[in-house]
Structures are given as structure tokens and as C-alpha cells.
Amino acid sequence: MNGEGAIQLNGKVETVFTSLLDPEVLKNCIMGCNELNKKEENVYVADLSVGVAAVKGKYDATIRLADMQPPNSYKLIVNGEGAPGFVDAEALIQLVPIDGENTELKYTYEAQVGGKVAAIGQRMLGGVAKLIIKDFFKKIKKELEKVNIAE
Amino acid sequence: MSYIGKPIKRIEDARLVSGEGTFIDDLSPLPNIHYAAILRSPHAHARIKKIHSEEAAKLPGVKGVITGEEVAALTRPFPVGVKAPVKYYPIAVDKVRFVGEAVAVVVAKDRYIAEDALTLIKVEYEALDPVVNIEDALSPESAVLHDEVGSNIVNHRFFNYGNVDDAFKNADHVISKKFSFPKVSATPVENYGVIANYTKSEGAYTIWSNFHGPFTLHSVMTAALKVPSNRLRIITPKDIGGSYGIKSGVFPYMVLMGVVSRILNLPVKWIEDRQENLMASSSGTDRVSWIEAAVKKDGTIIGLKMKYADNVGGYIRAPEPASLYRTHSNATGAYRIQNVEIEAIAVVTNKSPTGLIRGYGGPQHYFPLERMMQIISDEIGLDVIEVIRKNLITKEEFPYHTATGGIYDSGDYHKALNLALESIDYQGFKVRQKEAWKNGKYLGLGFACIVEPSGSNMGYITLALTPEERSKSLPKSGCSEGATVSIDPQGGISVRISTVPTGQGHETVAAQIVADALGVDPITIRVVAELDTLTSPWSVASGSYSSRFAPIGSSAVYQAAQKVKLKLLEIAKNQLNTTLDELVMDNGKVRMKKDPEQSISIKRLVGLAHWNTEGLPIGMEPGVHETAFFTLSAAKSPNEMDIVNGSVTYGFVFDAVEVEVDIDTGEVKILDYTTIHDAGKLLNPNIVEGQIMGGLAHGLGAAMYEELAYDDRGQFLTGSFMDYLCPTATEIPKVTIKHIETPSPLTPLGAKGLGEGNTMSAPVVIANAVTDALRPFHVSIDQLPLSPDRIWSKIHNENTVKI
Numbered sequence: 001m002n003g004e005g006a007i008q009l010n011g012k013v014e015t016v017f018t019s020l021l022d023p024e025v026l027k028n029c030i031m032g033c034n035e036l037n038k039k040e041e042n043v044y045v046a047d048l049s050v051g052v053a054a055v056k057g058k059y060d061a062t063i064r065l066a067d068m069q070p071p072n073s074y075k076l077i078v079n080g081e082g083a084p085g086f087v088d089a090e091a092l093i094q095l096v097p098i099d100g101e102n103t104e105l106k107y108t109y110e111a112q113v114g115g116k117v118a119a120i121g122q123r124m125l126g127g128v129a130k131l132i133i134k135d136f137f138k139k140i141k142k143e144l145e146k147v148n149i150a151e
Numbered sequence: 152m153s154y155i156g157k158p159i160k161r162i163e164d165a166r167l168v169s170g171e172g173t174f175i176d177d178l179s180p181l182p183n184i185h186y187a188a189i190l191r192s193p194h195a196h197a198r199i200k201k202i203h204s205e206e207a208a209k210l211p212g213v214k215g216v217i218t219g220e221e222v223a224a225l226t227r228p229f230p231v232g233v234k235a236p237v238k239y240y241p242i243a244v245d246k247v248r249f250v251g252e253a254v255a256v257v258v259a260k261d262r263y264i265a266e267d268a269l270t271l272i273k274v275e276y277e278a279l280d281p282v283v284n285i286e287d288a289l290s291p292e293s294a295v296l297h298d299e300v301g302s303n304i305v306n307h308r309f310f311n312y313g314n315v316d317d318a319f320k321n322a323d324h325v326i327s328k329k330f331s332f333p334k335v336s337a338t339p340v341e342n343y344g345v346i347a348n349y350t351k352s353e354g355a356y357t358i359w360s361n362f363h364g365p366f367t368l369h370s371v372m373t374a375a376l377k378v379p380s381n382r383l384r385i386i387t388p389k390d391i392g393g394s395y396g397i398k399s400g401v402f403p404y405m406v407l408m409g410v411v412s413r414i415l416n417l418p419v420k421w422i423e424d425r426q427e428n429l430m431a432s433s434s435g436t437d438r439v440s441w442i443e444a445a446v447k448k449d450g451t452i453i454g455l456k457m458k459y460a461d462n463v464g465g466y467i468r469a470p471e472p473a474s475l476y477r478t479h480s481n482a483t484g485a486y487r488i489q490n491v492e493i494e495a496i497a498v499v500t501n502k503s504p505t506g507l508i509r510g511y512g513g514p515q516h517y518f519p520l521e522r523m524m525q526i527i528s529d530e531i532g533l534d535v536i537e538v539i540r541k542n543l544i545t546k547e548e549f550p551y552h553t554a555t556g557g558i559y560d561s562g563d564y565h566k567a568l569n570l571a572l573e574s575i576d577y578q579g580f581k582v583r584q585k586e587a588w589k590n591g592k593y594l595g596l597g598f599a600c601i602v603e604p605s606g607s608n609m610g611y612i613t614l615a616l617t618p619e620e621r622s623k624s625l626p627k628s629g630c631s632e633g634a635t636v637s638i639d640p641q642g643g644i645s646v647r648i649s650t651v652p653t654g655q656g657h658e659t660v661a662a663q664i665v666a667d668a669l670g671v672d673p674i675t676i677r678v679v680a681e682l683d684t685l686t687s688p689w690s691v692a693s694g695s696y697s698s699r700f701a702p703i704g705s706s707a708v709y710q711a712a713q714k715v716k717l718k719l720l721e722i723a724k725n726q727l728n729t730t731l732d733e734l735v736m737d738n739g740k741v742r743m744k745k746d747p748e749q750s751i752s753i754k755r756l757v758g759l760a761h762w763n764t765e766g767l768p769i770g771m772e773p774g775v776h777e778t779a780f781f782t783l784s785a786a787k788s789p790n791e792m793d794i795v796n797g798s799v800t801y802g803f804v805f806d807a808v809e810v811e812v813d814i815d816t817g818e819v820k821i822l823d824y825t826t827i828h829d830a831g832k833l834l835n836p837n838i839v840e841g842q843i844m845g846g847l848a849h850g851l852g853a854a855m856y857e858e859l860a861y862d863d864r865g866q867f868l869t870g871s872f873m874d875y876l877c878p879t880a881t882e883i884p885k886v887t888i889k890h891i892e893t894p895s896p897l898t899p900l901g902a903k904g905l906g907e908g909n910t911m912s913a914p915v916v917i918a919n920a921v922t923d924a925l926r927p928f929h930v931s932i933d934q935l936p937l938s939p940d941r942i943w944s945k946i947h948n949e950n951t952v953k954i
Contacts, residue, residue, distance in 0.1 A: 054871070057270070083270035085193040112864060115193025115250065119430055119870025 017071035052121035085115020175344030188265035195865025248465030251431030281865035313490035318454025322445035341392025349413035364694015396507030400433025477512035480557030480797035513911030556794035595924025604798035605698035605904020608786035611797035626788035633688030668712035698904025710779035817943030832901035842906030850913025
């Protein structure tokens with residue numbers, strides 16, 4: 001499964017970039033994220049509850065950030081494992097300044113799922129992925145408003 | 152009054168429709184039963200680095216968590232009939248080789264706790280490259296699943312009969328094609344179930360399961376469990392909720408739960424759920440076939456070359472690779488083709504393991520063979536019926552010996568074909584079809600001729616070995632089955648069978664046979680179909696498979712009933728002071744032919760055998776309890792030329808199917824399905840009808856809807872009935888069934904098996920009809936299922952024709 005998209009965010013490139021790496025922000029923005037902790041530099045461990053079709057369950061996820069090019073781009077690598085199966089995803093995130101106030105975020109991703117979630121959920125996966133991404137950016141926008149106000 | 156051949160209502164049905172059936176999940180044969188749940192691999196191919204089960208074991212109510220290493224320590228890998236050293240245990244050890252493979256078993260005081268505990272187990276995997284497709288598995292470049300084997304080819308045999316080179320030299324046309332058949336399952340309403348108990352004091356396993364044989368697998372299980380054969384007692388429940396072959400694949404779980412019971416010292420029950428059943432139970436093989444025909448310009452087929460590769464999944468397990476050889480004896484179908492070359496290959500890939508399924512090997516075989524009949528007639532410009540007629544074996548040729556060793560016992564194929572053509576108005580269709588094309592409607596008519604083998608010969612499976620390899624062990628042959636007929640001191644008749652019906656109505660037919668033999672009403676007879684390997688009259692070939700009840704199982708019942716009859720007649724002869732040939736048995740009595748007034752009731756005769764033994768003829772044993780075992784000498788072991796008669800009886804099916812294809816949506820609609828059957832003497836036309844409709848629905852599923860689909864990473868994609876589509880009542884078209892009866896000269900009742908024929912014929916006959924409908928687009932179907940997207944792509948992507 002793969003996909004791509006773009007979204008306009010309210011904030012400077014640097015602000016957006018910093019927010020996207022903030023564990024607290026990530027925790028608030030990732031759907032079903034119960035916990036997210038920094039394990040080491042650019043490595044986070046998270047506890048996610050996600051339902052895809054009839055397959056609901058918890059995933060222990062490791063999130064790695066690679067190829068960091070602050071504030072322009074980075075790669076997000078997610079490996080989640082749990083009772084419903086596993087998810088391996090890789091996303092490339094690029095930030096392009098629109099003006100001093102706004103940033104365009106472009107992303108491409110590739111994901112593989114395995115186990116029950118693939119066997120029963122594959123019909124729904126594309127939709128669920130879109131839902132999670134859309135929800136993430138909606139929440140990120142709100143988080144950025146907070147940051148922008150603070151600044 | 153004769154009951155055989157009458158459409159008697161099934162005696163099983165009253166209990167089934169009134170909720171009094173007894174299925175495996177209804178059983179609770181022991182106190183203190185605990186419940187198992189199985190953790191399964193989400194990976195297609197991976198090394199197991201570590202299993203962390205501590206948290207799961209700590210959950211209150213959990214009695215233990217068992218992993219592959221512990222099971223392997225108490226078992227041996229299952230034996231299988233090939234030389235490739237594949238180590239197959241009922242649970243993954245070191246490596247997983249398909250999505251859904253068992254990795255750990257949790258046993259708890261109830262199923263809820265057991266399933267909750269599964270989520271607490273963490274497994275560290277190291278993912279490996281998967282092999283998914285047959286053609287990849289054939290390549291030496293593919294990742295090897297079993298290091299001991301060294302490649303993914305686990306069986307490979309070449310066969311040559313007649314003079315194939317000459318045939319191809321003398322041919323006017325040589326036509327070659329490739330076909331792919333999908334991996335399909337059967338979806339019985341009831342899933343697998345096992346209750347296992349190990350008793351240390353006896354060193355014995357007792358296992359209740361909805362397992363229906365073949366009982367060759369009893370020896371496979373005792374080998375794995377390392378116990379003497381009488382230390383594995385298998386008991387089947389009274390009712391089994393369908394199988395269609397699939398439930399023979401429960402045997403690894405029987406061993407697994409047996410060992411788990413032994414380790415935890417508890418009786419253990421495991422009931423499979425639907426997701427597990429679709430993902431990891433059993434299925435037919437997917438197959439790629441390459442077929443080449445040598446044809447004269449008048450349509451006579453003079454030679455065939457076939458190469459096929461079956462995908463047996465992550466492990467080759469018994470009775471595979473039999474799927475490759477089940478149709479070996481009828482490889483040339485209904486046709487007179489004496490020059491045949493066959494190359495048979497079994498490969499392992501990262502898909503679920505395969506096994507018995509209705510039609511076993513037949514749908515895969517007839518798809519290329521019967522597609523070729525249409526392709527050949529198109530290529531040489533003859534009507535397909537003309538080509539079929541020219542090559543069909545004539546009734547004068549029976550018993551017909553095929554090139555590969557099959558002995559077709561009886562038949563009249565031309566009569567069946569003619570009956571079909573009379574039913575459908577073939578010439579009228581051709582006119583309608585042309586008119587319809589002009590109006591943008593795409594009608595097609597397809598045909599298929601199927602020789603339906605039944606009552607398999609134990610020996611055919613050994614074709615997997617070369618004659619040299621076979622000669623190193625004892626030959627295998629026969630198709631033995633047992634039955635017991637007994638009469639208690641008050642005259643109650645009971646029958647015990649070992650054919651383990653899974654819904655086919657064996658109890659009814661057994662009662663009909665015994666009723667006829669003893670001159671009583673079948674309603675008065677009780678038939679016990681539960682099998683118990685310590686008390687039932689069974690043999691190695693017992694069980695429900697290869698449509699063996701009508702030719703073999705029913706014959707064992709017949710033979711046992713005849714023994715009882717003879718004993719009663721002997722007693723009567725003594726009482727009436729006459730000779731055997733003066734006596735007849737009917738209406739609950741034995742009477743003198745010439746003087747019906749002189750008679751004695753069966754009840755009285757039975758009474759003598761039990762209550763008053765001094766009235767018995769001198770030397771006769773008391774009681775009435777007769778067991779008979781039946782086999783046929785036609786079931787011989789393969790010879791050094793690889794000649795084998797793989798089944799004892801061969802029925803015939805001729806299908807004619809009309810479809811309409813919507814070229815805008817790719818949807819196929821079946822307008823009319825006509826099927827002509829010859830299964831010899833029909834034992835119960837009611838049951839016959841049900842069996843034919845069921846087999847047809849199964850074949851229709853493979854043709855149009857069903858596929859256990861995997862992605863290119865070996866991930867399983869059809870784990871629910873929303874993804875794995877089965878035909879339901881609304882998808883079943885109008886079906887016209889007609890019969891001709893050419894009785895088998897081999898079986899005492901003249902009966903042959905049926906119920907698998909349309910599973911073999913439906914996929915190809917529908918493919919032929921769709922190809923016929925789409926002639927204007929030059930579409931040729933070579934792959935199934937015929938899902939709308941596949942048909943649509945065939946019409947619109949592969950052709951430049953503008954619509």
C-alpha cells in the first residue's frame with residue numbers, strides 16, 4: 001500500500017519541523033496513541049490502539065527518524081507489532097515554505113501490513129490510512145496554532 | 152419391497168433440523184476440560200528468534216503456554232510419501248513458513264482467558280524473503296523454505312505411456328497452452344475441533360475430533376506421537392458439520408492438542424474459528440499446467456503432453472502430493488488417447504498447506520484438458536461437439552484401459568452427450584447467439600466431459616515414488632472398508648460403519664441396504680456412524696473421501712448384511728428342516744418358497760441365537776454379530792511401468808452451460824446449467840440430488856468467486872467471508888440434472904461414487920461458456936476465478952477492439 005499527499009500548515013518551516021518531532025505533539029496528534037516516549041535520539045517508542053475493520057488491537061511501535069535535513073525533510077520509519085499483526089511503514093516528509101507564515105508539507109508513504117490485519121482488514125486499509133493521516137494533520141494544525149500563539 | 156434406489160428421506164435430518172445433532176463442540180466427554188487458543192504467525196516466512204511468554208503465563212486462569220520446541224521434543228515430524236526431507240511439525244519450530252502457522256498454544260480454564268493471553272505473548276521474528284508463486288518456486292533462484300531439501304521442489308516425476316514422439320510427429324496440428332488454477336478451499340459450516348486427553352498411566356492418547364480420515368493418517372499421527380497404534384484412540388462425534396475433504400487437515404491439530412494435554416496433564420479442547428479456518432486449515436492446491444496436444448485434421452487427438460506443478464504450501468503433508476496423482480489413471484479424461492507424457496511437480500511456497508478437498512486434483516486437471524477441447528476445435532475449424540464425439544470412448548470399449556492404467560468399469564458416454572444435446576437445443580442456440588451478438592448481448596455455451604473417479608486405490612499415492620524407490624518398501628493396494636451388522640437378543644438391528652459421514656447421509660443408505668437384505672423396514676434399523684479406532688470395524692482406507700461410500704462403504708455394509716442373512720437362513724433351514732435354496736427372507740420372516748404358510752419370524756431366529764442356543768445348528772456360534780471387510784481386486788499397486796488403476800469405479804458427467812457476459816461490467820450470468828450424470832446404480836436419488844447440487848456449488852465457487860489470495864509478500868488477503876466469496880443460494884443458477892445408469896460390474900450393488908463430478912466440471916465448463924460468449928473479442932480464459940474485474944480486463948485491456 002502506498003500513497004502521497006500535501007497539506008498547507010500554518011507556521012514557519014522551522015516551527016513546523018520542530019513541532020513534528022516533539023513527542024508530546026506527536027502523542028496528541030496520532031490517533032489511538034496511548035503513550036509515546038523518546039527512547040534515544042530520533043527513536044521513539046509508542047503504544048497505539050488502532051482498529052481496522054474488525055481487527056482492533058494494540059501495537060507496540062517503534063518510530064525512527066532518519067535522513068534528517070532540518071528544517072526541510074526527514075524520513076519517518078514506523079514498525080508496529082501487536083496481536084492483530086504488524087505494520088511497517090516508511091514516509092518521506094518534505095517541508096516547503098510558502099511564505100513567512102505558512103508551510104507546505106508533502107508526504108509520500110509506503111506501508112506493509114501482515115497477519116490478521118492484512119487478512120481481514122485489507123479492504124479497509126487504504127481508507128483507514130487516509131483517515132489516520134487526515135486526522136493527524138487536523139490535530140497538527142491545532143497544535144501549531146498553540147505554538148504560534150505562544151510565539 | 153426394495154428400498155435401494157428409492158428416494159427415501161434421510162434418517163439423519165430429523166435430529167439435525169430439531170437441534171439434536173451432536174457435533175464436536177457439543178461434546179464434553181471428560182471432567183476438567185481446559186481450553187486452548189493458538190498464537191499464529193503474521194509473517195509468511197521468518198525465523199523465530201525468541202518467544203516471550205512469561206506475561207501470558209502469569210495471567211490468572213492460564214495453565215500453560217506451549218511452544219514448538221516443547222512439542223518437537225515429544226514428537227517426530229509427520230511422515231509423508233515423498234523422499235524430500237521436509238520436517239513438518241504441527242507447530243512452528245525455529246521458522247514460520249506461512250501466515251497463520253501455529254507458534255504457541257495457550258491453555259486456560261476458559262477460552263476467553265486463553266485468547267486474552269495470546270495478546271500478551273511477544274515473538275521476535277527475523278523476516279525472510281517469501282516465495283509465493285509456483286513459477287518462482289520452480290526457479291533455483293527462489294529463497295529455500297526447507298534447507299534440508301535444498302530447493303522448493305519436493306516431488307518431481309516423469310511418466311511416458313505409448314509412443315508420444317510418434318504421435319507428435321504424425322500430428323497435423325500441435326497445440327500448446329498454459330493454464331492456472333487458483334487455491335480454493337471448502338468452507339464447511341463447522342470448523343475444526345479437537346478434544347485431547349493423555350493418560351500417563353496408559354501412555355495413551357484419546358482424541359475426539361471431527362476428523363473423517365483417511366485412516367492412513369492414523370499411522371501418520373502415531374508416528375508423530377511415537378506411540379503404538381492402539382495408544383492413539385480416535386473417536387469421532389455423531390455429526391460432522393460438513394468437510395468436503397478439508398477436515399482431514401485437522402490431523403496436525405489432533406497431534407498438537409494431544410501433546411499439549413500430555414505436557415500440561417489436562418484434557419484440552421480447541422475449537423477453530425472461521426478466521427483460522429480460512430487462513431490455516433487446508434485447501435486445494437493451486438496449479439500451473441502446460442498442456443500440448445497432437446491432433447489430426449479430422450479432430451482425433453493422438454497424443455498429449457502435460458506438465459503440471461502443484462503448490463502444496465509451506466509444508467508437504469500427507470496425503471499430498473496425492474493431488475498430483477488422483478487423476479493419473481484418468482489423465483486423458485473421457486477420450487481415447489493412448490500416447491501420454493506427464494511431468495508432475497509439487498512445490499512448497501509460503502502459503503497454507505494443502506490436502507483433501509472435493510474433486511481432489513480433478514478441477515485442476517480438467518480445467519486445462521477440457522479447455523483444450525474447445526481450443527482444438529477452434530484451431531482446426533470443427534464444431535466442438537464433433538471433436539468430443541470423435542474422441543469419446545464408445546460403449547463397446549468398456550471396460551476401457553487408459554494409457555496410464557485406469558480401468559473404466561462401465562459407461563455410455565455418447566448416450567449421455569446425446570441426452571444433453573436433446574435437452575439444450577444446440578442448433579437453436581447457435582442462431583440465438585449470432586442474433587444476440589448483433590444486439591450487443593454476449594451469450595455463450597460451454598461443454599465439459601468428466602470421468603469421475605471414485606473409491607480410490609491406496610496404491611495410487613505411491614506414484615510419487617519412482618518404481619525403484621517403491622520396490623524398497625512393501626507395495627500398497629486395495630480400498631478396504633469394514634462394517635458390522637448385529638441383531639440384539641430382542642431383534643433390534645444395528646449397523647456400525649467406518650465411513651465417517653460428514654453430511655452425506657450414510658446412515659440412511661446403510662439402513663436401506665440392510666433393510667433390503669433382511670426384509671425389514673429401514674426405519675427399524677439403527678446405524679452408528681461414530682468411529683472409534685478401538686472398537687469400530689475399520690481399516691487403513693476407512694473414512695470419507697474419494698466418493699468411496701457408494702462403491703466401497705456401501706458394499707461392506709451389503710456384505711455384512713449378507714453374512715447375517717446367511718446365518719439366519721442357516722438357523723431357519725435347521726428349524727424348517729429344508730435346504731437353503733428353498734428359503735426366502737422378506738417381511739420380517741423366512742419362509743419356504745413353495746409353501747409360504749411354512750415360515751419362521753426373524754425375531755424367533757434371532758431369539759434362538761441368543762436365548763435358546765440349543766436350538767442352533769451344531770457348531771454354529773451364538774449371537775448375531777457379523778463384520779465384513781470389502782475391497783476390490785481392481786485396486787492393485789502400481790507396476791514397474793507406473794501403470795496404476797487409481798480408483799475402482801469411474802462415473803461420467805457431461806455438462807452444458809449457457810452464460811451471458813455483460814461486457815461493460817465483466818459480470819457473468821449463468822442462464823442454464825444442464826448436467827448429465829452416470830454413477831451406475833443410484834442408491835438413493837434424494838441424496839444423489841443433494842450431492843450433485845453441493846458439488847456443483849463448490850465448482851461454481853472456484854469458477855466465479857473463490858480464491859485464497861496472497862499478496863507478493865505472502866500476506867494472506869482473504870481472511871473473512873467478505874474477502875473470500877462463496878456462492879450462496881442466490882448465486883446458484885437453474886440446474887437441470889438427468890441420469891443414465893450403466894451399473895458398475897464390480898460393486899455388488901452396481902453403484903459408483905458421485906458428488907465430486909461437478910466440482911471438477913463446473914470451473915471449466917463455465918470458462919468454456921465465457922470464452923464462447925466472448926468470441927468477438929478473441930478472449931480465451933486461462934485463469935480462474937472469473938471475477939468481473941478479470942473478465943473486464945480481458946475484454947478491454949488485452950484487445951484493441953473498440954466497443
